[in-house]
Amino acid sequence: MSGQTTRVDTxxxxxAENQKLRARMKPGRYLRxxxxxxxxxxxxxxxxxxxxxxxxSASLNPGGTMTGxxxxxRQVSFENYAALNDTRFWQWFGNSLxxxxxxxxxxxxxxxxxxxxxxxxxxxxxxxxxxxxxIIQMFPQMLAxxxxxxxxxxxxxxxxxxxxxxxxxxxxxxLGGALGVNTFLMYGFFNTIPVSLDEAAxxxxxTHTQIYWTIILRLVAPILAVVGLLSFITSFGEYILASxxxxxxxxxxxxxxxxxxxxxxxxxxxxxxxxxxVISALPVLVLFQLLQKYIVGGLTAGSVKG
Numbered sequence: 001m002s003g004q005t006t007r008v009d010t011x012x013x014x015x016a017e018n019q020k021l022r023a024r025m026k027p028g029r030y031l032r033x034x035x036x037x038x039x040x041x042x043x044x045x046x047x048x049x050x051x052x053x054x055x056x057s058a059s060l061n062p063g064g065t066m067t068g069x070x071x072x073x074r075q076v077s078f079e080n081y082a083a084l085n086d087t088r089f090w091q092w093f094g095n096s097l098x099x100x101x102x103x104x105x106x107x108x109x110x111x112x113x114x115x116x117x118x119x120x121x122x123x124x125x126x127x128x129x130x131x132x133x134x135i136i137q138m139f140p141q142m143l144a145x146x147x148x149x150x151x152x153x154x155x156x157x158x159x160x161x162x163x164x165x166x167x168x169x170x171x172x173x174x175l176g177g178a179l180g181v182n183t184f185l186m187y188g189f190f191n192t193i194p195v196s197l198d199e200a201a202x203x204x205x206x207t208h209t210q211i212y213w214t215i216i217l218r219l220v221a222p223i224l225a226v227v228g229l230l231s232f233i234t235s236f237g238e239y240i241l242a243s244x245x246x247x248x249x250x251x252x253x254x255x256x257x258x259x260x261x262x263x264x265x266x267x268x269x270x271x272x273x274x275x276x277x278v279i280s281a282l283p284v285l286v287l288f289q290l291l292q293k294y295i296v297g298g299l300t301a302g303s304v305k306g
Contacts, residue, residue, distance in 0.1 A: 059274035080275035088249060089276055092257040095167060097283065099253060100236040102171050107178040107231040108224050114179055115186030116212055120198065130187075137180030141173075142240045148173055149244055165248045173245065174235050182227050189223040190216070225294035233284055254280045 053072060062077040084090070118130060152173075156163020163169065193216060201211045217224065239255040246252055252260075258276050262268040288295075 055274050055277055058270060059278050061271055063271065080271040081279075083272055084275060084279070087272070088252070088257065089254075091250065092252050092254045093280065095251060096236055096253040096255070096280070099167055099171055099174075100232045103174045103178075103235040104228045104232040106171070106175045107182055108228045110175065110178050111182040111186050111227055112217065112220070112224060114183045115190045116216060118183070118187050119190035120195070130184075133180050133183055137184070141177035145240060145244055148241065152245060164245055165251050166245070167251060170242060170245045173241055174238075178231070182231070185227060186220070186223050189220050193219050222294040225291040229287060229291050229295070232287060236284060
Protein backbone atom coordinates (compact mmCIF):
# COMPACT_ATOMS: atom_id res chain seq x y z
CA MET A 1 0.00 0.00 0.00
CA SER A 2 2.82 2.36 0.88
CA GLY A 3 4.54 1.53 -2.43
CA GLN A 4 1.47 2.53 -4.40
CA THR A 5 1.18 5.76 -2.40
CA THR A 6 4.83 6.55 -3.11
CA ARG A 7 4.36 6.01 -6.86
CA VAL A 8 1.28 8.24 -6.88
CA ASP A 9 3.14 10.97 -4.98
CA THR A 10 6.07 10.69 -7.40
CA UNK A 11 3.79 10.99 -10.43
CA UNK A 12 2.10 14.04 -8.92
CA UNK A 13 5.46 15.68 -8.27
CA UNK A 14 6.64 14.99 -11.83
CA UNK A 15 3.40 16.36 -13.29
CA ALA A 16 3.68 19.49 -11.14
CA GLU A 17 7.25 20.05 -12.29
CA ASN A 18 6.21 19.60 -15.92
CA GLN A 19 3.44 22.16 -15.49
CA LYS A 20 5.89 24.63 -14.00
CA LEU A 21 8.30 23.97 -16.87
CA ARG A 22 5.57 24.60 -19.44
CA ALA A 23 4.56 27.77 -17.64
CA ARG A 24 8.13 29.11 -17.78
CA MET A 25 8.60 28.18 -21.45
CA LYS A 26 8.12 30.77 -24.11
CA PRO A 27 5.65 29.85 -26.87
CA GLY A 28 8.39 29.41 -29.46
CA ARG A 29 10.46 27.13 -27.29
CA TYR A 30 7.37 25.15 -26.26
CA LEU A 31 6.49 24.51 -29.90
CA ARG A 32 10.04 23.48 -30.77
CA UNK A 33 10.48 21.06 -27.85
CA UNK A 34 7.00 19.76 -26.96
CA UNK A 35 4.26 21.39 -29.00
CA UNK A 36 5.21 19.76 -32.31
CA UNK A 37 4.44 16.36 -30.82
CA UNK A 38 0.91 17.47 -30.02
CA UNK A 39 0.48 18.79 -33.54
CA UNK A 40 1.59 15.47 -35.04
CA UNK A 41 -0.70 13.62 -32.65
CA UNK A 42 -3.72 15.71 -33.67
CA UNK A 43 -2.93 15.19 -37.38
CA UNK A 44 -2.64 11.43 -36.87
CA UNK A 45 -5.97 11.29 -35.03
CA UNK A 46 -7.74 13.31 -37.74
CA UNK A 47 -6.16 11.13 -40.45
CA UNK A 48 -7.36 7.97 -38.70
CA UNK A 49 -10.86 9.23 -37.91
CA UNK A 50 -11.75 10.71 -41.30
CA UNK A 51 -12.45 7.35 -43.06
CA UNK A 52 -14.65 6.32 -40.13
CA UNK A 53 -16.61 9.57 -40.21
CA UNK A 54 -16.94 9.31 -44.00
CA UNK A 55 -18.32 5.76 -43.94
CA UNK A 56 -20.82 6.72 -41.22
CA SER A 57 -21.91 9.67 -43.34
CA ALA A 58 -22.30 7.37 -46.36
CA SER A 59 -24.40 4.94 -44.33
CA LEU A 60 -26.80 7.76 -43.45
CA ASN A 61 -27.08 8.94 -47.06
CA PRO A 62 -30.33 7.57 -48.55
CA GLY A 63 -29.01 8.04 -52.09
CA GLY A 64 -27.00 4.82 -51.92
CA THR A 65 -23.90 6.30 -53.60
CA MET A 66 -20.50 7.39 -52.36
CA THR A 67 -20.42 10.48 -54.57
CA GLY A 68 -23.35 11.93 -52.68
CA UNK A 69 -21.40 11.65 -49.45
CA UNK A 70 -18.70 14.15 -50.34
CA UNK A 71 -20.45 16.65 -48.09
CA UNK A 72 -20.50 14.93 -44.73
CA UNK A 73 -23.94 14.37 -43.23
CA ARG A 74 -25.67 16.42 -45.93
CA GLN A 75 -28.60 14.03 -45.58
CA VAL A 76 -29.32 11.98 -42.49
CA SER A 77 -31.61 9.00 -42.83
CA PHE A 78 -31.71 5.47 -41.45
CA GLU A 79 -33.15 3.98 -44.63
CA ASN A 80 -29.99 1.97 -45.34
CA TYR A 81 -30.03 0.42 -41.87
CA ALA A 82 -33.72 -0.45 -42.21
CA ALA A 83 -33.08 -1.96 -45.64
CA LEU A 84 -30.65 -4.45 -44.09
CA ASN A 85 -33.66 -6.31 -42.68
CA ASP A 86 -34.74 -7.14 -46.24
CA THR A 87 -31.43 -8.87 -47.02
CA ARG A 88 -29.47 -11.82 -45.65
CA PHE A 89 -27.27 -9.47 -43.67
CA TRP A 90 -28.19 -10.76 -40.20
CA GLN A 91 -27.73 -14.37 -41.34
CA TRP A 92 -24.27 -13.48 -42.59
CA PHE A 93 -23.65 -11.62 -39.35
CA GLY A 94 -24.51 -14.73 -37.33
CA ASN A 95 -22.30 -16.91 -39.54
CA SER A 96 -19.36 -14.55 -39.07
CA LEU A 97 -19.81 -14.44 -35.30
CA UNK A 98 -20.03 -18.22 -35.03
CA UNK A 99 -16.97 -18.78 -37.20
CA UNK A 100 -14.90 -16.05 -35.55
CA UNK A 101 -15.73 -16.98 -31.95
CA UNK A 102 -15.13 -20.69 -32.55
CA UNK A 103 -11.86 -19.96 -34.37
CA UNK A 104 -10.68 -17.61 -31.61
CA UNK A 105 -11.41 -20.15 -28.86
CA UNK A 106 -9.76 -22.97 -30.81
CA UNK A 107 -6.73 -20.84 -31.61
CA UNK A 108 -6.25 -19.92 -27.96
CA UNK A 109 -6.56 -23.53 -26.77
CA UNK A 110 -4.25 -24.93 -29.45
CA UNK A 111 -1.69 -22.15 -29.18
CA UNK A 112 -1.60 -22.24 -25.39
CA UNK A 113 -1.13 -26.02 -25.31
CA UNK A 114 1.71 -25.88 -27.85
CA UNK A 115 3.38 -22.92 -26.14
CA UNK A 116 3.21 -24.63 -22.74
CA UNK A 117 4.79 -27.79 -24.16
CA UNK A 118 7.63 -25.88 -25.85
CA UNK A 119 8.20 -23.72 -22.77
CA UNK A 120 8.11 -26.32 -20.00
CA UNK A 121 9.19 -29.62 -21.55
CA UNK A 122 12.50 -30.66 -23.10
CA UNK A 123 12.03 -33.31 -25.77
CA UNK A 124 13.61 -34.51 -28.98
CA UNK A 125 12.71 -32.26 -31.90
CA UNK A 126 11.80 -29.27 -29.73
CA UNK A 127 14.22 -26.88 -31.42
CA UNK A 128 13.35 -28.24 -34.87
CA UNK A 129 9.65 -27.77 -34.10
CA UNK A 130 10.17 -24.13 -33.06
CA UNK A 131 12.21 -23.49 -36.19
CA UNK A 132 9.55 -25.12 -38.37
CA UNK A 133 6.84 -22.91 -36.85
CA UNK A 134 9.02 -19.86 -37.41
CA ILE A 135 9.50 -20.73 -41.09
CA ILE A 136 5.86 -21.69 -41.71
CA GLN A 137 4.53 -18.45 -40.26
CA MET A 138 6.49 -16.48 -42.88
CA PHE A 139 4.06 -17.66 -45.57
CA PRO A 140 0.45 -16.39 -45.45
CA GLN A 141 -2.21 -19.08 -45.24
CA MET A 142 -3.95 -17.74 -48.34
CA LEU A 143 -0.98 -18.83 -50.49
CA ALA A 144 -2.22 -22.39 -50.08
CA UNK A 145 -5.75 -21.69 -51.31
CA UNK A 146 -5.33 -24.02 -54.33
CA UNK A 147 -4.21 -26.86 -52.07
CA UNK A 148 -7.02 -26.03 -49.64
CA UNK A 149 -9.57 -26.19 -52.47
CA UNK A 150 -8.37 -29.61 -53.63
CA UNK A 151 -8.18 -30.92 -50.08
CA UNK A 152 -11.69 -29.74 -49.20
CA UNK A 153 -13.10 -31.21 -52.42
CA UNK A 154 -11.47 -34.59 -51.72
CA UNK A 155 -12.58 -34.70 -48.08
CA UNK A 156 -16.09 -33.56 -49.04
CA UNK A 157 -16.52 -36.60 -51.28
CA UNK A 158 -16.06 -38.89 -48.28
CA UNK A 159 -17.56 -36.62 -45.59
CA UNK A 160 -20.08 -34.17 -47.07
CA UNK A 161 -20.38 -32.26 -43.78
CA UNK A 162 -16.72 -31.29 -44.11
CA UNK A 163 -16.94 -30.26 -47.76
CA UNK A 164 -17.94 -26.98 -49.34
CA UNK A 165 -20.71 -24.78 -47.90
CA UNK A 166 -19.84 -25.79 -44.36
CA UNK A 167 -18.89 -23.38 -41.61
CA UNK A 168 -17.13 -26.22 -39.82
CA UNK A 169 -14.86 -26.69 -42.84
CA UNK A 170 -13.90 -23.02 -42.83
CA UNK A 171 -13.21 -23.17 -39.09
CA UNK A 172 -10.99 -26.23 -39.61
CA UNK A 173 -9.06 -24.39 -42.32
CA UNK A 174 -8.56 -21.37 -40.07
CA LEU A 175 -7.43 -23.56 -37.18
CA GLY A 176 -4.97 -25.25 -39.52
CA GLY A 177 -3.02 -22.00 -39.54
CA ALA A 178 -3.59 -21.22 -35.87
CA LEU A 179 -0.09 -22.26 -34.82
CA GLY A 180 2.97 -20.34 -35.87
CA VAL A 181 3.01 -16.71 -34.85
CA ASN A 182 0.44 -17.32 -32.10
CA THR A 183 2.54 -20.10 -30.60
CA PHE A 184 5.65 -17.94 -30.68
CA LEU A 185 3.81 -15.04 -29.08
CA MET A 186 2.51 -17.29 -26.30
CA TYR A 187 5.83 -19.09 -25.99
CA GLY A 188 7.63 -15.87 -25.08
CA PHE A 189 4.96 -15.03 -22.51
CA PHE A 190 5.02 -18.52 -20.97
CA ASN A 191 8.78 -18.17 -20.49
CA THR A 192 8.19 -15.15 -18.24
CA ILE A 193 6.30 -17.35 -15.75
CA PRO A 194 8.81 -18.72 -13.20
CA VAL A 195 9.34 -22.48 -13.35
CA SER A 196 9.49 -22.43 -9.55
CA LEU A 197 5.69 -22.15 -9.52
CA ASP A 198 5.44 -25.47 -11.38
CA GLU A 199 7.94 -27.09 -9.02
CA ALA A 200 6.07 -25.85 -5.94
CA ALA A 201 2.81 -27.20 -7.32
CA UNK A 202 4.43 -30.58 -8.06
CA UNK A 203 5.65 -30.78 -4.47
CA UNK A 204 2.05 -30.29 -3.34
CA UNK A 205 1.03 -33.21 -5.58
CA UNK A 206 -0.35 -31.36 -8.59
CA THR A 207 -0.13 -32.97 -12.02
CA HIS A 208 0.90 -31.23 -15.23
CA THR A 209 -2.76 -30.98 -16.22
CA GLN A 210 -3.71 -29.33 -12.94
CA ILE A 211 -0.75 -26.94 -13.15
CA TYR A 212 -1.66 -25.99 -16.69
CA TRP A 213 -5.38 -25.36 -16.17
CA THR A 214 -5.45 -23.93 -12.64
CA ILE A 215 -2.17 -22.00 -12.42
CA ILE A 216 -0.48 -21.25 -15.74
CA LEU A 217 -3.54 -20.27 -17.78
CA ARG A 218 -4.62 -17.79 -15.11
CA LEU A 219 -1.19 -16.15 -15.10
CA VAL A 220 -1.03 -15.88 -18.90
CA ALA A 221 -4.53 -14.41 -19.27
CA PRO A 222 -3.21 -11.24 -21.02
CA ILE A 223 -1.61 -13.15 -23.90
CA LEU A 224 -4.66 -15.40 -24.21
CA ALA A 225 -6.84 -12.31 -24.57
CA VAL A 226 -4.51 -10.79 -27.18
CA VAL A 227 -4.31 -13.96 -29.29
CA GLY A 228 -8.07 -14.44 -29.06
CA LEU A 229 -8.69 -10.85 -30.15
CA LEU A 230 -6.27 -11.05 -33.08
CA SER A 231 -7.73 -14.37 -34.20
CA PHE A 232 -11.28 -13.02 -33.98
CA ILE A 233 -10.44 -9.92 -36.02
CA THR A 234 -8.56 -11.92 -38.66
CA SER A 235 -11.28 -14.53 -39.20
CA PHE A 236 -14.10 -11.97 -38.99
CA GLY A 237 -12.78 -10.00 -41.95
CA GLU A 238 -11.13 -12.77 -43.99
CA TYR A 239 -12.43 -13.01 -47.56
CA ILE A 240 -10.32 -15.22 -49.85
CA LEU A 241 -10.61 -18.57 -48.07
CA ALA A 242 -14.19 -17.85 -47.00
CA SER A 243 -15.32 -17.15 -50.58
CA UNK A 244 -13.51 -20.29 -51.73
CA UNK A 245 -15.21 -22.63 -49.27
CA UNK A 246 -18.64 -20.97 -48.94
CA UNK A 247 -20.14 -20.47 -52.44
CA UNK A 248 -23.76 -20.56 -51.19
CA UNK A 249 -25.37 -17.31 -50.01
CA UNK A 250 -26.91 -19.07 -47.01
CA UNK A 251 -23.43 -19.78 -45.61
CA UNK A 252 -21.72 -16.54 -46.57
CA UNK A 253 -19.86 -14.44 -44.04
CA UNK A 254 -20.11 -10.66 -43.82
CA UNK A 255 -16.92 -10.18 -45.82
CA UNK A 256 -18.35 -12.10 -48.78
CA UNK A 257 -21.81 -10.58 -48.57
CA UNK A 258 -20.66 -6.96 -48.28
CA UNK A 259 -18.22 -7.40 -51.16
CA UNK A 260 -20.91 -8.81 -53.44
CA UNK A 261 -23.10 -5.77 -52.77
CA UNK A 262 -20.52 -3.51 -54.41
CA UNK A 263 -18.75 -5.90 -56.80
CA UNK A 264 -21.08 -5.00 -59.66
CA UNK A 265 -20.22 -1.44 -60.73
CA UNK A 266 -23.62 -0.94 -62.37
CA UNK A 267 -25.71 -2.10 -59.40
CA UNK A 268 -23.41 -1.25 -56.47
CA UNK A 269 -25.33 -0.04 -53.43
CA UNK A 270 -22.72 1.81 -51.39
CA UNK A 271 -25.23 3.07 -48.86
CA UNK A 272 -26.26 -0.45 -47.93
CA UNK A 273 -22.61 -1.50 -47.91
CA UNK A 274 -21.68 1.40 -45.60
CA UNK A 275 -24.51 0.60 -43.18
CA UNK A 276 -23.45 -3.04 -43.06
CA UNK A 277 -19.82 -2.06 -42.58
CA VAL A 278 -20.67 0.18 -39.62
CA ILE A 279 -22.67 -2.58 -37.90
CA SER A 280 -20.04 -5.23 -38.65
CA ALA A 281 -17.42 -3.10 -36.90
CA LEU A 282 -19.34 -3.15 -33.60
CA PRO A 283 -18.36 -6.70 -32.44
CA VAL A 284 -14.67 -5.96 -32.96
CA LEU A 285 -15.02 -2.61 -31.18
CA VAL A 286 -16.85 -4.13 -28.21
CA LEU A 287 -14.37 -7.00 -27.89
CA PHE A 288 -11.45 -4.59 -28.13
CA GLN A 289 -12.87 -2.44 -25.33
CA LEU A 290 -13.47 -5.47 -23.11
CA LEU A 291 -9.92 -6.77 -23.59
CA GLN A 292 -8.16 -3.41 -23.72
CA LYS A 293 -6.51 -3.76 -20.32
CA TYR A 294 -4.77 -6.96 -21.46
CA ILE A 295 -3.53 -5.78 -24.84
CA VAL A 296 -0.44 -3.74 -23.88
CA GLY A 297 0.78 -6.27 -21.32
CA GLY A 298 0.08 -9.22 -23.59
CA LEU A 299 1.94 -7.78 -26.58
CA THR A 300 4.99 -6.52 -24.69
CA ALA A 301 5.61 -9.05 -21.92
CA GLY A 302 6.23 -11.88 -24.37
CA SER A 303 9.23 -10.06 -25.84
CA VAL A 304 11.04 -9.74 -22.51
CA LYS A 305 12.30 -13.30 -22.33
CA GLY A 306 12.43 -15.72 -25.28
